[in-house]
Structures are given as C-alpha cells and as structure tokens.
Amino acid sequence: MSQEISDHLTPQTRAYHEIWLDGEKVESSEEEVEPIYGRTYLPRKFKIAVALPPSNDVDIFANDLSFIAIVEDGKVVGYNVAVGGGLGMTHGDEKTFPRAADVIGFCLPEQVVDVAEKVVLVQRDYGDRTNRKHARLKYTIEDRGADWFLSELQKYLGYDLEKVREFDFEDNGDRFGWMTDDRGRHHYTMFVEGGRVLDTESYPMRTGLREIARVHEGDFRLTANQNLVIADLSDEKRAEVEQLMEEYGIARSHEQSAMRLSSIACVALPTCALALAEAERKLPEVIGSLEGKLEDVGLRHDAITIRMTGCPNGCGRPFLAEIAFVGRGPGKYNLYLGGAHNGMRLNKLYRQDVKEAEIRSILDPILEDYAKSRNEGEKFGDFVIRAGYVAATEWGGDFHEKIKEKAFS
Ligand code: HEM
Numbered sequence: 001m002s003q004e005i006s007d008h009l010t011p012q013t014r015a016y017h018e019i020w021l022d023g024e025k026v027e028s029s030e031e032e033v034e035p036i037y038g039r040t041y042l043p044r045k046f047k048i049a050v051a052l053p054p055s056n057d058v059d060i061f062a063n064d065l066s067f068i069a070i071v072e073d074g075k076v077v078g079y080n081v082a083v084g085g086g087l088g089m090t091h092g093d094e095k096t097f098p099r100a101a102d103v104i105g106f107c108l109p110e111q112v113v114d115v116a117e118k119v120v121l122v123q124r125d126y127g128d129r130t131n132r133k134h135a136r137l138k139y140t141i142e143d144r145g146a147d148w149f150l151s152e153l154q155k156y157l158g159y160d161l162e163k164v165r166e167f168d169f170e171d172n173g174d175r176f177g178w179m180t181d182d183r184g185r186h187h188y189t190m191f192v193e194g195g196r197v198l199d200t201e202s203y204p205m206r207t208g209l210r211e212i213a214r215v216h217e218g219d220f221r222l223t224a225n226q227n228l229v230i231a232d233l234s235d236e237k238r239a240e241v242e243q244l245m246e247e248y249g250i251a252r253s254h255e256q257s258a259m260r261l262s263s264i265a266c267v268a269l270p271t272c273a274l275a276l277a278e279a280e281r282k283l284p285e286v287i288g289s290l291e292g293k294l295e296d297v298g299l300r301h302d303a304i305t306i307r308m309t310g311c312p313n314g315c316g317r318p319f320l321a322e323i324a325f326v327g328r329g330p331g332k333y334n335l336y337l338g339g340a341h342n343g344m345r346l347n348k349l350y351r352q353d354v355k356e357a358e359i360r361s362i363l364d365p366i367l368e369d370y371a372k373s374r375n376e377g378e379k380f381g382d383f384v385i386r387a388g389y390v391a392a393t394e395w396g397g398d399f400h401e402k403i404k405e406k407a408f409s
C-alpha cells in the first residue's frame with residue numbers, strides 16, 4: 001500500500017530533480033504540467049505513513065497523512081485515515097507547535113490512493129503559502145478544524161468516509177530479534193543506537209554487517225526507530241547469518257535496558273547546521289547515567305521512550321516521547337514529559353534550560369516515584385500526568401500551556 005501511495009504521489013515533472021538533484025534543466029519551451037501538484041506544488045513538506053496495529057512503529061501521529069490498517073479475520077478490510085500530524089516548532093514562538101494527527105474516518109483498501117491524493121489537494125488549495133512556519137497541514141487543520149477538513153475532503157472525493165473503526169496501538173517501538181512471517185521467511189531486527197553503524201573495539205558492528213551483506217540475499221531495511229531489519233531470509237540463510245551475528249556481537253545487539261532500546265536521537269552536531277546542542281553523541285551517555293536508578297528501582301525491563309534532538313525541528317520525534325530533551329543551546333535542553341507510550345499523545349514542557357549535569361537529579365526522583373507509585377500496567381508517560389508532574393497535552397494548541405507549579409517545587 002505504501003508503494004502504491006508513493007508511486008501515485010511522486011511528482012511527474014522533473015522540477016524537483018532539476019532543483020535538488022542536479023537533474024537536467026527543463027527547457028522553457030516544453031512547459032511540464034504536474035497533474036496533482038500543479039504549477040506551485042505544496043506549501044511545505046508532506047509526510048505519509050502506514051501502520052499495522054498494535055505496532056505504531058512508524059509514529060503515525062507525527063505525519064501529515066497516515067493510514068492505520070484494520071484487520072478482520074486475518075485480512076486488511078480497510079484503513080483509518082489520520083491527518084494533520086507534524087512536530088517542528090520554534091523556541092519562543094508559541095504560534096508554532098507540534099501536533100498529533102486526528103483520526104477522521106475509515107476507507108476501503110481500493111480508496112486509499114484516492115483519499116491520499118484528495119488530502120494532498122485540500123492542503124494544496126488551502127495551505128498557507130505566505131508563512132513558512134505556518135505552512136504544514138497541521139496548521140491548516142488547527143485553524144479550520146478537523147470537521148471542516150473532513151467535509152472539504154469529502155467534497156473533493158465525491159463520497160463520504162466511513163466512521164473511524166476501533167484500533168489499539170501498544171507502543172511506537174520496534175520488535176527486536178527474529179520473527180517469521182506467514183510465508184515462512186525470517187527477519188531479524190537489530191538495535192542500532194542512534195542509527196550509527198560503526199565499529200568499536202568491543203563491538204565490530206559495521207564489519208559484521210558487511211560480512212552479512214556478502215552472503216545475504218534479502219533486504220536491509222532501515223526502521224523509523226533508527227534500527228535495522230535484516231529481512232527476508234530462508235531457513236538455510238538464517239542459519240548462516242545467525243553464525244555471523246554471533247561472531248560479531250550482533251546477536252546481542254538488543255541486550256540493553258528497555259529505555260535504551262526505546263531511544264531516538266537526531267544527528268545534531270556536528271552534521272546538522274540547525275543544531276543548538278548535541279543529541280546523537282550525547283543521549284547514550286544520558287541514558288547511561290539513568291540506568292543506575294532504573295536498575296535500583298527495578299525498571300530495567302520497563303520500556304520508557306526517551307528522545308533527544310539538537311533543536312525543536314523535531315527530527316528525532318521528541319514531542320511524542322515519554323521523556324524528551326530538546327536542545328536550547330550548548331549543553332542546555334528543554335525537558336518534556338508525558339508523551340503516550342503508544343505515540344498518541346504529545347508531551348509537555350517540564351523544565352526549561354536544563355543543564356546536562358542536572359538531568360539525573362531531576363529525573364532520578366521521578367523514576368523512583370514511578371517505580372513505587374504506578375498503577376498496574378501504567379506507563380511512565382501516563383503516570384507523570386496522573387502524579388501531577390505535567391498536564392496532559394490534549395491537542396496541538398495546548399502544547400504551550402504554562403508549566404505546572406509542581407515542576408518548580
Ligand atoms: C541534517 C539534516 C536535516 C535537516 C536540516 C532537517 C530539518 C528539519 C526541519 C526544518 C524540520 C521541521 C519541519 C516543520 O516543522 O515543518 C524537520 C522535521 C522533522 N524531520 Fe528533519 N531534518 C534533517 C534530517 C532528518 C532525517 C535524516 C530524518 C529521518 C529520517 C528527519 C526526520 C524528521 C522528522 C520525523 C521531523 C518531525 C516531523 C515533522 O514535523 O515533519 N530529519 N526536519
């Protein structure tokens with residue numbers, strides 16, 4: 001389904017290649033017409049994802065448009081349609097904010113491509129082209145309302161979407177280790193911290209992957225959580241690859257605290273010119289400093305999503321994490337708490353301008369409180385709201401609500 005959507009929505013003209021990929025210049029005499037995007041394309045980037053519950057491993061609610069597969073009796077009977085997610089914001093500008101997508105309806109499998117196209121058309125025609133910071137679909141929907149969007153979309157479609165079907169996401173992480181699909185093919189998801197494929201003295205991951213690549217006949221798939229799936233292996237190949245995994249330590253890649261396995265960091269410094277602080281090189285250390293407490297209070301195997309980015313553009317999807325650090329300046333972060341473990345609720349600012357050295361003294365007591373006082377099965381992101389550390393963010397516009405008193409006590 002993702003491929004069909006992508007094939008249909010990929011621009012038909014060469015303009016993009018001409019501008020961004022050193023493509024051939026389009027002759028001015030041969031005016032190219034783009035059938036969907038027209039002369040002026042979209043106001044801003046536009047992101048699409050497809051997920052199969054109970055796994056929200058592509059973070060559906062961060063995307064402009066997404067489809068949530070509904071399975072009945074082992075078959076996909078259709079998709080819930082979600083619109084208006086997006087995470088980027090600017091520090092100090094409350095008119096910008098992250099927003100979790102709204103689930104607005106349900107469509108049949110054969111309607112998906114049409115629905116995708118029409119959602120794009122509504123944004124093409126109503127998106128704000130005058131202000132780049134207000135140009136994503138999330139602002140079009142926040143300003144006019146999800147009801148307006150649905151009714152406009154239905155006009156473009158010429159038919160109505162069905163009512164949203166029930167669905168349940170458990171988490172937005174990856175499933176590590178081996179799994180076998182219904183065709184009997186094997187897939188191995190390995191943990192790649194921060195998405196960095198490199199060799200260290202104790203763990204020659206890159207060399208190991210290169211050796212696997214020499215014999216592997218299937219795919220390597222990058223996951224949206226920065227991990228790697230060694231995909232599509234036969235029984236025989238699996239045995240061969242398993243041996244290499246043992247040899248190079250890849251078989252133990254996910255023997256980590258559940259918090260580390262639930263972490264994401266953007267590239268930030270030194271690669272990204274927009275970074276205000278470290279992320280990819282810093283988060284492993286920060287998690288290391290929290291692992292002592294996790295161990296002490298028995299939380300080593302409790303998955304708590306933790307994410308760090310070097311700025312509020314949100315590439316590491318921080319605003320959907322249970323704990324998030326967003327760079328403010330060198331060695332300084334805003335700390336957000338209270339995202340939902342399944343990626344359906346944004347978090348909220350808990351402390352501003354936290355220095356690296358303060359992180360443990362702020363988070364250790366909260367982790368301890370969680371271990372002691374959580375309800376049966378209660379996730380960390382839900383607990384910090386119930387316990388009053390932060391208020392819940394219900395919708396995009398209330399993301400910037402004033403920090404609760406308790407945060408400063
Ligand atoms: C260093 C190069 C990159 C730059 C300069 C960059 C820049 C940006 C900017 C400006 C935004 C904010 C968009 C908005 O609010 O409208 C953004 C958002 C985002 N980017 Fe990046 N990005 C980079 C690399 C990446 C990579 C490699 C990924 C993942 C494969 C990524 C994933 C995301 C995500 C998930 C968001 C948040 C969701 C959203 O609002 O779209 N970015 N990025």
Ligand code: SF4
Pocket residue numbers: 266267268269272273274275276279309310311312313314315316
């Ligand atoms: S979130 Fe990270 S990668 Fe994205 S623009 Fe900011 S510093 Fe760069």
